[in-house]
Amino acid sequence: MKRGYSELSGNHVLLGIRGLDEEIGGVPRGSVIAVAGWVGTGKTTLATQFLVEGVKNKERGMYVCTTERVESYVRNMEKLGWPISKLVKSKMLITVRVSKIHESRPQDMIEKLLSIIDTIDIKRLVLDSYTTLTSYFKESWSARLFTYLLLEYLGEKNCTTLLVVETDNDREPRLGDVGFLCDGVIHLRTDFSTEPPRRKLRMLKLRGTRIPLHNFEYEIGEGGIVVLRR
Numbered sequence: 727m728k729r730g731y732s733e734l735s736g737n738h739v740l741l742g743i744r745g746l747d748e749e750i751g752g753v754p755r756g757s758v759i760a761v762a763g764w765v766g767t768g769k770t771t772l773a774t775q776f777l778v779e780g781v782k783n784k785e786r787g788m789y790v791c792t793t794e795r796v797e798s799y800v801r802n803m804e805k806l807g808w809p810i811s812k813l814v815k816s817k818m819l820i821t822v823r824v825s826k827i828h829e830s831r832p833q834d835m836i837e838k839l840l841s842i843i844d845t846i847d848i849k850r851l852v853l854d855s856y857t858t859l860t861s862y863f864k865e866s867w868s869a870r871l872f873t874y875l876l877l878e879y880l881g882e883k884n885c886t887t888l889l890v891v892e893t894d895n896d897r898e899p900r901l902g903d904v905g906f907l908c909d910g911v912i913h914l915r916t917d918f919s920t921e922p923p924r925r926k927l928r929m930l931k932l933r934g935t936r937i938p939l940h941n942f943e944y945e946i947g948e949g950g951i952v953v954l955r956r
């Protein structure tokens with residue numbers, strides 16, 4: 727059963743993905759959703775769409791990048807039609823780059839991020855990518871502890887979060903712990919079994935919500951990702 731935008735409850739927020747929001751009715755406010763996918767599948771695009779949707783609703787967003795330079799991120803996303811520089815200037819969108827080069831200890835990096843979230847009331851957060859960020863931790867148990875504490879903290883703050891997770895292009899991606907810890911998982915992949923290849927999106931889970939488990943085809947263009955009707 728499809729749920730329209732009008733049926734969105736106050737405890738849910740829209741992702742900003744046309745075609746998908748109508749299907750799932752948005753995601754619970756304060757939830758942490760993993761956006762898992764292979765290279766070039768549109769993870770950064772989807773994450774930016776989510777932040778722009780937040781700004782439309784006066785929710786301040788923060789984009790944390792680990793690999794791409796902020797300048798290049800802004801340039802690429804503006805090509806899709808979003809006024810990113812303007813949003814940054816108005817402080818409705820905060821962009822931060824964290825890198826191993828700049829911070830000696832992962833704990834310092836995390837503390838810095840959390841203190842920003844705290845002081846300027848961030849309502850939507852994107853970690854792009856969570857995979858790189860957690861790779862800064864030497865031991866897997868400390869990365870797991872970080873994830874657990876982060877999720878606890880964000881839940882308390884009611885900050886809706888997308889964690890970008892880099893995976894292979896398999897139908898069933900290997901997500902590791904983060905898949906189990908997150909409230910929801912969106913999987914993006916490129917299906918090369920057809921000619922031309924097709925972009926496919928699938929919800930793997932969304933706690934507390936009935937979701938369609940089938941693949942949706944999607945396209946990337948001006949305005950970002952659009953999920954096509956089946």
Ligand SMILES: Nc1ncnc2c1ncn2[C@@H]1O[C@H](COP(=O)(O)OP(=O)(O)OP(=O)(O)O)[C@@H](O)[C@H]1O
Binds near residue numbers: 764766767946
């Ligand atoms: N205007 C456009 N029209 C169609 N496709 C576009 C347009 N702009 C970008 N794309 C495509 O969108 C793809 C995905 O971009 P995006 O950076 O969001 O993917 P990603 O999954 O974050 O990639 P990466 O693995 O490098 O982090 C690009 O590879 C590009 O081919």
Ligand SMILES: [Mg+2]
Binds near residue numbers: 769
């Ligand atoms: Mg990316």
